[in-house]
Amino acid sequence: MHRSTRVLGVSIAVTALALTAGSAQAASPELPKREVSVTGNARLEYFTKADDVRIRLDAHAVRVQGQPQPERAWGTVRLSHYFAKENLTLWALGEVDCASAGGRSATVSVIVKDTHPQIADWRGKRIGFSLHSGGDGEPARGWTTGPVEADKLPKCLAPAPEQRVLSGGFRVSSRPTA
Structure with missing residues (x-):
């Protein structure tokens, strides 16, 4: 009888904790969400002036405040590089797996699907x-990492945008979702 009383007591305590946790979750307000949008088509300055490097992107994400990864991310990015010396254009097309924005700057990562x-x-x-979308006299800029094994490069990570945009540009926005 003593053993069954203990089991019953533990069972009641676990049930009470579960109910308390459930009501606390239900009572807590949903964290704010923001929709991130990074779009554009730009030609970037490159070290070899005769080369032509272009980025075309249509990247979006829904981010929950305080979370490092987006709740959802979608879109595509196309990167092309014309090598003047070889008279060859290489290209890659990727599906967006992360987009993050702050002010006029954004970071987007993709998994390469076709090349x-x-x-x-x-x-x-x-x-x-x-x-970086530029503005107020500041030029737009962009930069990319090389292709890296997906598990070795975290989502939404890239070096600072150092290359000046020669033509075209980017639009970066982050707004609360409805």
């Missing part, structure tokens, strides 16, 4: 893009 045949080994790897 020019010469860089087929990029498929399945992650590329990070950093962008």
